[in-house]
Amino acid sequence: MSPLISRRGQVQPFRVMQMLDLVHRRARDGKHTIMLCAGQPTTGAPEPVLGAVEESLHASALGYTEVIGDRDLRETIAAWHSETYGVSTSADNVIITTGSSGGFVASFLAVLDHGDNVALSCPGYPAYRNILESLGARVVNLVCDESTRFQPTAAMLEALPAEDRPRAVIVTSPGNPSGTIIDPEELERIARWCEENDAVLISDEDYHGMSFGRPLATARQFSDRAIVVGTLSKYFSMTGWRVGWLIVPDELVTPIENLQASLALCAPAVSQVGGRAAFSTEARAELDAHVERYRAARAVLLEELPKAGFPTMADPDGGLYLWLNVAHVTDDSEAWCHELVEEIGVAFAPGVDFDPIDGHHWVRLTLCAPEEETREACRRLAEYVRR
Ligand SMILES: Cc1ncc(COP(=O)(O)O)c(C=O)c1O
Incomplete structure (x- = not known):
């Protein structure tokens, strides 16, 4: 390893992003790929956002905003959060960050010291692990399988040995x-466990707004320490x-606020202007229609994957993903994903990103592709596996 690179600089690659690069390279060579790898809506920002931004480009200098974000956007988010969950959220407690990714770095720095334990689900979102390891925190895996629908429980926290007791717990629902989705009753049990055990609950609610039927609770319903x-x-x-x-x-x-002032100064001003318009009734109608498209892609996957020989172990309740076991066809999900791109022009995300223990037997599919492309991906997969 080069002496230029620190120990904390040696984090794992984010393989989904590498897969995305591969897809972009293929596109430059004129090869189309059906993208079921990235958790990125294929739609753009809602119309009202575009209108608001166009106007602001001429009307404002778009300089730095307040460090913790534009007050109007913070008021908008506080009102939306209060109304959606029946809680009383004040704009004073809302901090705008550069993507939620910026929020993780700032909150980890604010609550964790070097060597602190952080409990999180395995499988889980890889960036938590990468950021935490680079900050010198210790990741405690809550190994989750289909018995709890791949979500952690308060019982898992309670069962941790003393040396693994966490300073923070991350949940993603x-x-x-x-x-x-974590059932509201379980989220409440986790929140209570965190309060009783002096652990900070960090609840990643990035995929809220996208439920196919199950209720979604915010951690703030159960704890104002979360x-x-x-x-x-x-x-x-x-x-x-x-x-x-x-x-x-x-x-x-x-x-x-003090950390963000030094790390980022503020989140992008123009995006904050647009952000305010994203919560309007008109924008929400547009966005709710996207959720219907994800629901349709989900239905195709749940119908077609078992026919192709891949039973699904936990049907997605919301968000953008389906977690699929491929142990009967490969012991190396990363190599298999690369093979699929080359052979059938379909991109999945290798499970090793999300699960350092058993991810070589899993892949992640997204619900973002249009229904017809999702169907075509399943058709090609079935044919490839048959061959
Ligand atoms: C669970 C989860 N949290 C956080 C993020 C980061 O999102 P962003 O920084 O774009 O808000 C992602 C992105 O895929 C994610 O899946």
């Missing part, structure tokens, strides 16, 4: 890669605009 993380990237279909938010307990506002 709807999950990535599982797409499953940190809630949200984003414009998923339901709001504004991935590249890089706006997310944190809803934090009073005592964390100033530390996170």
Whole structure:
């Protein structure tokens, strides 16, 4: 290893992004790929956002906003959060960040010291693990399988040995890669366990707004000591605009503000202007129609994958993903995913990104592709496996 690189600089690659690069390279060579690998809506920002931004380009200098974000956007998010979940969320507790990714870095820095334990589900979103390891925190895997629909439980936390007792617990519902939702009663048990055990609950609610029927609770319904993380990237279909938010307990506002002032100064001003319009009734109607498209893609996958020889172990309740076991066809999901791209022009995300223990037997599919492309991907997969 080069002496230029620190130990903390040696994080795992984000293989989904590498897969995306491969798809882009193929596109430059004129080869089309059906993309079921990235958790990125194929739709753009809703119309009202575009209108608001166009206007602001001429009307405002778009300089730095307040460090914790434009007050109007924070008020909008607080009102939306209060109304959606029946809680009382104040704009004073909302901090706008550069995507939720920026919010994770700031909140980890604010609550964790070097060597602190952080419990999270395995499989889970890989960036948590990568950021935590680079910050010197210790990841405690809550190994989840189909028995709990790939979500952690309070019982798992309770069963941890003393040396693994966490300083923070991260939950993600709807999950990535599982797409499953934690039942409100279980989220409440986890929130209570965290309060009783002096652990900070960090609830990644990035995929809220995207449920196919199950109720979605916010951690703030059960604990005002929890940190809630949200984003414009998923339901709001504004991935590249890089706006997310944190809803934090009073005592964390100033530390996170101070950290953000040095880490980012503020989130992108123009995206914050657009963000305000994303919560309008008109925008929400557009966005709800996208959720119907994800529901349709989900139905195709649940119908076609078992026919192709891949039974699904936990049907997605929401979000953008389906977690699929491929142990009967490969012991190396990464190589298999590359093979599928080359052989049938279909891109899945290798499970090793999400699960360092058993991910070589799993892949993640997204619900973002149009229904017909999703069907075609299943057809090609079935034919390939038959061959
Ligand atoms: C569970 C989860 N959290 C956080 C993020 C980061 O999203 P962003 O930084 O675009 O808000 C993602 C992105 O895919 C995700 O899946």
